[in-house]
Amino acid sequence: MGKRIQPATAAAAAPASFGERLASLRKAAGFTQVELAAELGISQRMVAYYESPAATPPANLLPQIAAALGVSIDELFGVGAPKRRLAKQEGDSRLRRRLLAIEKLDVADKRQVLQLLDAFIERGQLKRKAESRT
Incomplete structure (x- = not known):
């Protein structure tokens, strides 16, 4: 058998x-x-x-x-049937979660974080511009 x-x-x-x-x-x-x-x-x-x-x-x-x-x-x-998930977005999910956490900060703290981010972004843009000239 x-x-x-x-x-x-x-x-x-x-x-x-x-x-x-x-x-x-x-x-x-x-x-x-x-x-x-x-x-x-x-x-x-x-x-x-x-x-x-x-x-x-x-x-x-x-x-x-x-x-x-x-x-x-x-x-x-x-x-039951699984809920249809949204397509996974491109990029770093850890960064996305941190940005969501920043949104929950009070106005003054959020302003400081944004100023810091702006400074890093500007520095990066200036670096790329300087590298493209050489």
Whole structure:
């Protein structure tokens, strides 16, 4: 008698636990554990704990996690069809997250950061202009 072959299902391919799904979604979004922790205002150890097989985050943290990863809460739990993600944008996602954090600063701090960025941009433009003349 031959072995029975189990049909492959979509559920078999999906990560089995909440933690595995969270880790997979985090990596797909381009976050390290440290970066996701900073985004959520928790420690990296808590992110690692939530990615373990037997843990789930508290309910009040789920909307923040879903928003940070660009998914629905249903997708975090593997229920229903995945929400269609926006195409990954070109460029450095770490830089993009930092720029979003700058937007949340108060007006005076934001002004200082922008002045510093303007100085670096101007210096770079002057360098390129000088190099093109030589």
